[in-house]
Amino acid sequence: MSDVFGTAGIRERVLAGWRAAPVRFREDANAEEDLALGGYLDRVVVELAQNAADAAARAGVPGRVRFSFRDATLVVANTGTPLSAEGVESLATLRASAKRDEADSAVGRFGVGFSAVLGVTDEPVILSRTGGIRFSRADTAAAVANLGSAELETEVRRRDGHVPALRLPFTAEGEPPEGYDTAVILPLRDEAAAELVRRLLDEADDALLLALPGLERIEFDVDGAVRVLADAESRWHVQRAAGTFDEDDRERLLADRPTEERARPHWSVLWAVPRDPATALPGVVHAPTPTDEPLSLSALLLATFPLDPARRHVAQGPLTDRLVQEAAVAYAELLRNRAEHGADTLPLVPTGLAAGAVDRALRDAILAELPGTPLIPAVEDRSLLRPRDAVVVEGSDDAFNAVLAPIVRGLVRSGRHDRTALDALGVRRLDLAELVDQLGAVAEAKPPEWWRDVYGALSGMVADPLLRESLGTLPVPLADGRLVRGVRGVLLPGHDLPAGVLATFGEYGVRVVHPEAVHESLERLGALSASPRTLLEDSAVRVAVEHSAEADDPEGITEAVLAVVASDPAQAAGLWWLSDLVLRDADGELVPANALVVPGSEAEAVLDEEEVAAVDRALLERYGLETLEAVGVLSTLGAVSASDVTLDELPESLADLDGIEDWADDIAPDGSRFGATVGELSAVRDLDWITDDAWPRVFELLGSSPELRRALVGQVRVVGPDDRAHGAPSYTAWWIRERVLCPDGEPLAGRADPEADPVLANFLDEAPEWTGRLDPEIRTAVGLVREVADLDSEGVELLLSRLADPERVVQESAILRLWNQLGTLTAYPAQAPDRVRVLADGGVTRVVGAGEALVADSPMWLERTDLGGFVVASGVVADGLGDLLDIPMAQEVAAGKIDGEGTAADVPQIVRELVPQVPDTWWEHEELTVDDVEVSWWVNEDGEPHAATFNGLAKALAWAAGRWDQRHVILAILTDPTRASELLIDAAFDSTPTDDPS
Incomplete structure (x- = not known):
């Protein structure tokens, strides 16, 4: 096996150094571990692609790289400069790159990226056309053991057998795949490593090509499925910027950077925006390969930012500040270019919150640059405007902007989704209301x-x-x-x-x-179609009508109004002020319509001729009765209405009603009109113009017209400031009761209704005969009295006065009936009477001073002839009479204390059977006295019956039982016990309903 790269010499030097200084072994192991387990843990695909890009750049050929993953092995083949002895030495030397003097290697700047393979393998192999090498953690461990150094053996044990794998290269046999110059073969450590590689290969995208300009094609073959990355710029809008720092800048910007980095004064920035909006962005800064710095902009950024030793984060300092500024200028240029090609650039304007320190610096620099960059098209001619020169009209849309463009200089469109971006750019906003205010002068x-x-x-x-x-x-x-x-x-x-x-x-x-x-x-926007109604409701028309009497051409106004009303008289409903329109009367005089009547009409018959005049017949013939009535001319009695009336500020439509303020005072809760309201109010007008002899006919008119009838008989609902409501007489009813007099000069109100209770009628004045032709509802509304409950406070006062007249003979039956009704009244006279009619002997009554009268609410008090005269009633009626007459209850002036104790005795069983409510015991007295006054029976505060006679015992038992109606039955059984069977049988029918005997 040929050692073309001198691997043996490298191993000897490294092993000699470790043997001579075991601390160097420790340093190398720590450094490699920091890289493999820290900054390069998940960067094997990026780092190998970067090495391939550098090799292609050195060879000056188009870069191609193929990642092939099969059978737990990753093979990465690339074109470009093959492996050299210097390259081998660089790989085996931590933090010492063979690319130190290569200007073309703008990406691989540190020479330690190969250590990323240790995240997935312990046995990496590199095969090239010039030879091959391999690294092995196991062989390195064996070589260390062969050194025989006790110190090294101790250090290896401390590290659990871990040794630096990339320090000792070994020769490897093999050739790269055909068409490629170099291949890296990585037998993966385990399934976790395989899963990591699969993920990294899947995640590789166009950002890798854009970051590595030396590569034109990347292939991914994962278990036979092939994916190709090429021609990335066809899918992205790219903006590049690059340069070299001059001597002054190099000294200032690179002073805090490592020595080898200071020797490379080149910088570059690339921004890319996907052509397909659905393309996902990585969301991190690339420097130019991915970092952990978050990026919130809708673009991809690749720039030569200085990194920290772990290559995960951008290092802070003057170099980063300079590159941030260069990136901002390039970003502004990107947006300008996109705008020139018709693209909407506002979505690319930084808005919202920054994602991190670098992101914040970029956004701030970009937002400082963009306001002076032409990128927003003008509405008028689509020319690009600088944001600082642009203006938007708040709330306007495209159609309105097109109209405004010639008027508002620098106008640009503004959709709802653009607002934040335009604000970030400092585009001036013109409020729509402000523009509208200026529009009149401009146009x-x-x-x-x-x-x-x-x-x-x-x-x-x-x-x-x-x-x-x-x-x-x-x-x-x-x-x-x-x-x-x-x-x-x-x-x-x-x-x-x-x-x-x-x-x-x-x-x-x-x-x-x-x-x-x-x-x-x-x-x-609020304009009204000029219908009869909208025209009549116009404030200018109302002013013209209300001042028609003083107009230069009153008849012109009259004719115009009548013509409009005649087109649809119903449209004048509720416009009460039309009655101020002046019309000609029969004598040719101009008179307000509300003082005119139709000749021969009911209104002319009942209204005072001194107050009203007949309308000109020519007007009647020309415009018709319905039109004249619509503007207020009367053919019968007229009515006005109002809603949501506030009593302390009555509406204008009611102002002409005679006595309306007095009516409001009378119906106001507790006499105060403040805060009191009436929901719906309808009133008959001109009541004060009705002649005295016309009232019989007037009442027939009021009853025959639904509108007039409602204005008379309908009560109003008055709501006080405390939201409590009560009913009150209508204005019309109130006015008639207050103002209408009979021929004798006395009010019509308060007189006896033709169908009045005969007993009550005896004490009231007789109503005129013609009232018998009115229906009961009308008679009640105008104040005729059918029963005591119909009386108002003044009527009650009159009735009590007449009852107290000693010249009148009043039977007991009559007074008892009246008392029963008077005790339920809620209308009280202003003052209580001085004299009161009370019971007397012989079935008649007598009159006594109010101080001598008492209310007896129990029959036993009637035995106390020593106390004075009695007004008789029970329960709430007794209380009501006491309040009405201002006299005390009997028990309030007498103690009602029984003298002596009496003898206890059992109530007969037959009595208890007949009336189960009676007590079991009663007290017998030879002579029963109460407060030293002799009586026949009494029931004390404890409900105990006392009696001195059979008749008294029957009453005492019935009262104590709360069954006063059974006193006669009790007396019958006490007097004749032999009737027990008869009375018991009769009692069986007391609570049994019976059929109609007929």
Whole structure:
């Protein structure tokens, strides 16, 4: 076996050095282990490809390399300069490269990359056309053992038998594959090594070709499946930059770099952007082979950055700073070139957070370079603008930009996804609202058609609510030649309006868009189609109507308004202020419509002729009854309505209602209108113009019209500031109750309804005969009283006054019936009565001073004739009467204490059977006194019945049992026990429903 490379001499020198200084063995072993297990652990494919690229560069031939992986062996064959004695010595000498003086070797700069093979094998072989060598960990261990050095043997044991495999080369036999100059053969150590190699071969991609310009083709044959990398630049947009540092730069930039590195003052930068956006990027900096430095840019970077000893990270220092700047300049040039070819470069602008220190430095340098680089196409002519000279209009789209381009210098497009990149480049942003404010002055001389194009260009933007807000002050050309700001409320010419109407109203400030400027976008921005309704609702029309009496041409306004209303009278609904329009009356005078009536109408019949006049018949004939009624002319009584009424600030539409403020005061919760509201309010107008003798007819009108009837009988729902609600009479009902008088000069309200309770009617004034023709709902609404609950506070006061009239004879039955109703009232008079009617002997009643009256809420108190006169009721009715009349309960003025104890006795069994609720015991008294007053029965606070007579016992037991209705049954059984069977049988039917005997 020929030793053409002098491997024996190399082994002898190395072994001699180890024997002479075992510490050198230790140093070599540590250094190789650091490389094989550290920086080169997973770089075998990259490092062998790099060696192949260097060999091709030295030979000046196109580089080709083939990775073949079969049967747990990796074979890497390449073209180029074959193995030489210097190369062998370099491989066997750690950190001493044979490429020291080779300027072409820009990639393999350190000469130690071959140590990467030790991550997967212990027996690497190199075969070349000039000979072959191999390295062997086992043979190296044997050679060390043969030295017979005790110190070396001890060191090997300490290292668990590990020796540096790449220090002792051995001669190898064999030839590289045909067509290749060198082959590296790696028998893989184990399955883990095989899996690592498979992964590294799969991961190899175009980045490897771009990093190694000396290679034009790389083949990967894995178990027969062949993959080829070639012509990488056809798949990438590449930007290169390179140079050599001059003497001054070399001294300054390389001062902190190793000696051999300082002798190589060359630098290079390559940026590559994939032509296919789906291409995955490695996401790390290549220097120029992969490092562990993360890169967040959407591009591949290969640059001659200085690395740390592990070759994993970029070393910090002035050289790195310089290369970062060169990389930024090259990146800006890449984007400029891409922009010149029509590519969108904004996705390549660095945005977001940096991924690491080097990434941050690159991004900062790039963002400092890009604002001065022409790379954004102008909207107007597609010329490239520097970002510092560009401007975007916030929220605009392509269509609107095309219109703005001649006006806004340097305008560029801005999609939502471009915003971050444009901000990073410092592109000036012009707010859309700011642009719109300036647009009127810039485009003042533009014809209406130009504005139509502007509105058309906005079609895609008006759908966004936020952008619509910004377009609020957009200029609009009007038919009268004006240019106004603001789309909202302008009118778009319609086709359903009488000829000449828009021109007439234009004189009064109605804003009608020029026909040549009309576009559907205007409507979406708030313009209104000029329908009868939108025209009538226009504030300028309202001003014209409200001041029509003072206008130079009042009839011009009148005719225009009536023409619009006549086209669709229903469109005037709710526009109460139209009633201010002046029309001619029968005498030719100009009178507001709300003071005009239709000749021969119900309104003319019931309204005061001093307040209203008949409308000119010519107007009636020309425009029709429906049109005149729509603007407020009355043919019957009119009504107004309002929603969400605030009582402390009534709307203008209600201002003319007589007494409306007083009504609001009366219905306000606790007398305060502040914060109180009414949801829906409808009211009959002009009630104060109705003549006194017309009310019978008026009430019939109110009942016959659904709208008027609702305004009268419908209660309003008043909500206080505490959100509590209560019902209140309508304004119409309130006004009639307050203001309508009968011929006797007294109010109609409070009089007896024709169907009133006869007992109650005896104490009320009689209503006019004609009220009998009204339906009950109308009669109640206007204040006629059918039952006590219909009385208001003043009516209650009148009733109590008349009840306290000693000249009146009132039977017990009548007063008991009235008490039962009065005790449930919620409407109280302003003051309690001074005199009160109470019970008296003989089935009649009498009147006493309020201080002599008591409320008896229990029948036993009626035995106490010593206490005064009694008002009789029970439960809540008794409480209500006490409050209404302001008199005390009987128990509040008397103790009700039984004198003596009495004799306890059992309640008869038959009584308990008839009335199970009675107590088991009662107390018998020869003479029963309470508070020293003799009575026949009593029930004390503990519910114990006391009695001195059979009749008293029956009442005491019934009251104690809570079954007062059974007192007569109890008395019957106590008086005649022989009726027990009869009463028991009768009791069986007490709770059994019976059929109608008929």
